Amino acid sequence: MKKSPKKSADPYEPIYTAIRRVPKGKVSSYGAIAQLAGLPRRARLVGTVLKNSSPSLKLPWHRIVTSSGRLAFPVGSDPFRTQQSRLKREGVTFANNKIDMSFYAWPPRTVELDELLWGHDSR
């Protein structure tokens, strides 16, 4: 009975989980997802993983935006419009192709959460 060879579990499971936690009508950033997944400073990996992830995972990828509140795709591009319409459908509004992160970001940034997730010393 050993199942050692195992079905090599997808090592990015933590990232998928974090993404699935983002509520409808809210958005999170690549960096925040990385942090929540236990991979500090690996924002880029989140983008790479999302790009290669199978659609069958049904991830709410449209809720992931850059930390500045902008979509990661070129304005006007196909994926840009798709993501934007999906977000608008959930009630997220845009102003100059930008989302007000102080209002829509999840998790919300509070002093306590910041220390819990990021700690005092920036790095």
Place this chain on the structure above:
DNA sequence: CCATTGACCGGCT
């Protein structure tokens, strides 16, 4: 195997 890319980010000029 080595080099370049890239759905990023925070700090600093």
Place this chain on the structure above:
DNA sequence: TAGCCGGCCAATG
């Protein structure tokens, strides 16, 4: 507000 920079490092060529 606008760039540039270094850190990160899987994926791709």
